[in-house]
Amino acid sequence: MLAAEAGASRNTLSAYETDLRGSSAALEGELASAQRADLERLGAGWAHLARSTVARKSAALRRFFGFLADEGLRDDDPSAALPRPGGGRPLPKTLSHADIARMFEALDREVATRKPLAFRMAALIELLYGSGMRASELVSLPRAAVRQGSPFLILTGKGGRERLVPISDRALAAVEKWRNHVPGDARWLFPSGKKHLSRIRLYQLVKELAVKAGIPPDRVSPHVLRHAFATHLLEGGADLRTLQTLLGHADIATTQIYTHVDSARLVALVNARHPLVDAPGSEA
The missing domain is CATH 1.10.443.10 (Intergrase catalytic core)
Structure with missing residues (x-):
C-alpha cells in the first residue's frame, strides 16, 4: 500500500519495515493482534530513545493499524495507545x-x-x-x-x-x-x-x-x-x-x-x- 498508493520512497519503505519487524519481534510475532495494553508496554520500552525515533516508530505502527482497519482485517485500531512525543520540530543543523x-x-x-x-x-x-x-x-x-x-x-x-x-x-x-x-x-x-x-x-x-x-x-x-x-x-x-x-x-x-x-x-x-x-x- 505504501509503495503503490502512497508513493513512498525506498528509504521510507525500508524504515517502516525495520520498525514493524522490530515491534513484531518485541511482541513475539503478535503485532497484528496487539491490544492497547500491548502497545502501551511497547511504547514504554522506547523511553530511552530520542523523541524523533519514538515519533517515527509510532507513526509506522499507526499507519500499520490504520491499514489493517481499512482492509477489514481488524474491527478496531489500538494505535491511540502509542506515545506521541510532544514538543516542536527541532531546527535543522546547518553550517555558517x-x-x-x-x-x-x-x-x-x-x-x-x-x-x-x-x-x-x-x-x-x-x-x-x-x-x-x-x-x-x-x-x-x-x-x-x-x-x-x-x-x-x-x-x-x-x-x-x-x-x-x-x-x-x-x-x-x-x-x-x-x-x-x-x-x-x-x-x-x-x-x-x-x-x-x-x-x-x-x-x-x-x-x-x-x-x-x-x-x-x-x-x-x-x-x-x-x-x-x-x-x-x-x-x-x-x-x-x-x-x-x-x-x-x-x-x-x-x-x-x-x-x-x-x-x-x-x-x-x-x-x-x-x-x-x-x-x-x-x-x-
Missing part, C-alpha cells in the same frame, strides 16, 4: 558561510593534487551544496544526468515526484572534470563496483572533508549541506515557496522548519529599511 568557505578551501587543496577521486569529491560537494539534493538522489544520478551547458536537471525524488534542480556553472565544471574519469559504459555518474556510490560512503567522504577543513565531523553530513543550501538561500532573499520547489518538499509545512531564518531576515529588513528608522525619537 565561514564553515562552507573552509570546506571549499580544503576541497581546493584536494583538487590541486589532480587525483581522480579528488575530482569526484569536488563534484559531490558542488552538487550537494549548490543544488540541495538529497544524498540518495545524488549518488544515484545517471552518468548523463548533468549535461554541459544545461543549467538544470530533472530529478525524481520522494514519492516519484519530479522537480527541476538548478546546477551552477561551478557544479557543471566540477562534474565535467570528474566525468572524464568515469568509464564511458558506466550507468552512474558516481559508479562504485557494479552499482553506484552508497549513501553511507558519501556520508563518510563528507565527514573526511570536514576533518580536513578543521570542522568537527559530527557537525557535517550530506543532509547538513542540504540544510546549508536552504538556509543560505533564505538569507540571500529566497522565499519559502521557491525553497519548497527546490528541495522537493510535497508540503510547505516541511519547508517551514526554515522560517526561523526567514523571520530573522524580515526583522533585519524592517530595522534597516522601515521609513521610521531614521525618524526623530526612533531610538526611544
Whole structure:
C-alpha cells in the first residue's frame, strides 16, 4: 500500500519495515493482534530513545493499524495507545558561510593534487551544496544526468515526484572534470563496483572533508549541506515557496522548519529599511 498508493520512497519503505519487524519481534510475532495494553508496554520500552525515533516508530505502527482497519482485517485500531512525543520540530543543523568557505578551501587543496577521486569529491560537494539534493538522489544520478551547458536537471525524488534542480556553472565544471574519469559504459555518474556510490560512503567522504577543513565531523553530513543550501538561500532573499520547489518538499509545512531564518531576515529588513528608522525619537 505504501509503495503503490502512497508513493513512498525506498528509504521510507525500508524504515517502516525495520520498525514493524522490530515491534513484531518485541511482541513475539503478535503485532497484528496487539491490544492497547500491548502497545502501551511497547511504547514504554522506547523511553530511552530520542523523541524523533519514538515519533517515527509510532507513526509506522499507526499507519500499520490504520491499514489493517481499512482492509477489514481488524474491527478496531489500538494505535491511540502509542506515545506521541510532544514538543516542536527541532531546527535543522546547518553550517555558517565561514564553515562552507573552509570546506571549499580544503576541497581546493584536494583538487590541486589532480587525483581522480579528488575530482569526484569536488563534484559531490558542488552538487550537494549548490543544488540541495538529497544524498540518495545524488549518488544515484545517471552518468548523463548533468549535461554541459544545461543549467538544470530533472530529478525524481520522494514519492516519484519530479522537480527541476538548478546546477551552477561551478557544479557543471566540477562534474565535467570528474566525468572524464568515469568509464564511458558506466550507468552512474558516481559508479562504485557494479552499482553506484552508497549513501553511507558519501556520508563518510563528507565527514573526511570536514576533518580536513578543521570542522568537527559530527557537525557535517550530506543532509547538513542540504540544510546549508536552504538556509543560505533564505538569507540571500529566497522565499519559502521557491525553497519548497527546490528541495522537493510535497508540503510547505516541511519547508517551514526554515522560517526561523526567514523571520530573522524580515526583522533585519524592517530595522534597516522601515521609513521610521531614521525618524526623530526612533531610538526611544
